[in-house]
Amino acid sequence: MSRTLADLTTLRVGGPVGRLVEASTEEEIVETVVAADEAGEPLLVLGGGSNVLAADAGFAGVVVRDARQEIAVESQDACGGAAFWASAGMPWDNLVLRAVAEGWAGVEALSGIPGSTGATPVQNVGAYGQEVGDVVAMVRTWDRQEKRYRTLAHGELGLGYRTSILKESLRDRTNAWYPTPRYVVLRVMFQMRLATRSTPIRYPELARALDVEVGERVDAAEVRSAVLALRAGKGMVLDADDPDTWSAGSFFTNPVLPEGSALPEGAPQWPAGPGLVKTSAAWLIQRAGFDKGFAVPGGGAASLSTKHALAITNRGGARAADLLALARTVRDGVRDAFAITLEPEPVLIGLAL
Known part of the structure; x- marks a missing residue:
């Protein structure tokens, strides 16, 4: 049975796709991207489908989804904190849950955000006083223009409010890359402090929910619970029945x-x-x-x-x-x-x- 973008997106709209590839390796992702680009075939690299509005006519090209859900810890110590890679296909909230459980501080206020990890540095996702850019160390990508792997360090990413150089090629919808950026995110390295307490609470609404002053630190698990409750109250946590x-x-x-x-x-x-x-x-x-x-x-x-x-x-x-x-x-x-x-x-x- 053919798949539609309505099946693959949280807005539940969008017509059939030409071809769907569920990639289980980095090599398979890159091979699919290269083949589509060389053939002049429209390409959509799709994560959790939580930031997409697609036409009812569908997408007459290839849709690639990263099926990998991997975290690889490179180092973890009191001086350097935790450094780890996450595959682009890792559901973002699964990563936040792991971070809170491991005592990796810096993303607890980003709980409940739908979508994949690979999409977060593209948008520089942020909420309740935290941004992904606060903890991203580097991003491994496939550069479709130069046809090579490129690892972009934090300072090269151009992170700002809901933007990055990863997103820049989406601003001009007439360019050759749209609706997928020039840089296809393959995995993301994070650098986080080791702590069971949160980073300082910056957002007044969250501080009120926790009954603390702005600037205080609390248990990271408490922050996660409070954020999930706040987001659910706004309809911002996915629920099939809501x-x-x-x-x-x-x-x-x-x-x-x-x-x-x-x-x-x-x-x-x-x-x-x-x-x-x-x-x-x-x-x-x-x-x-x-x-x-x-x-x-x-x-x-x-x-x-x-x-x-x-x-x-x-x-x-x-x-x-x-x-x-x-x-x-x-x-x-x-x-x-x-x-x-x-x-x-x-x-x-x-x-x-």
Whole structure:
């Protein structure tokens, strides 16, 4: 039976794929990528499918999934901490669970995030005051342009808010690599402190949930439990029985603007680098009149999550066109209200916002 992208993504939409390869070795991944590139065949390297919105027409190319779920510890001592490689296909939350159990500190606040480990440095995934970039040491990749393996050190990755050089080739959808980046992530090396207590709690909402002050450290397992509860309350932990989780997580990124930009009164803002501030996409969406559960009249089975206005959800049987129409309505409404254009976070396959 042919597979569809609806089977392979958390939004549960998308038509048939031309060919699906479940790769069990690094060599098989690279061989498949090289063969597709040489044949001019469209290529999608897919992880957990949690950051993808695919067209109902499907993808007439090869879809590669990394079936490896491996962690290899290189060193572990009090001075250097823990250094370990994880295969790109390792489910991210499985890695976080292992880290908390082993006393590897630095990712406990990233619990419950769906998707694969290989996708995390591409987006520089972050939540509740932590970012993957805080603990990534290097990334082993296949460079499709130079046709060779390349290991990129932390300083070469260009990590920023939801971005990296790994993601740069996805910005221009007309380039030869889309919808897979130029660099195909094969495995990621992490460097973490050895500690049973967390890194300092940076996020006020998490601090309140833990009943501590910002800056305090607590048991890492407590942080994981608190984060999972917070995420579940927002429909951000996958649950087959909860349509609020049939989403791509946060559909829009938080806008990053020059300091001094006109923001609506009361809009939250945080420093985002030299001369930049970040504000809340969810706050803008709700203040523009799109509350939790909002749906476009006649828009099929697509709505904002009933738990979090930043998630666009498939309530069951939605088409990609339904989800896209809702995303456009929200984006245009925020732009009209506040002159700020929200940018989508998921990779759009066969679609344009």
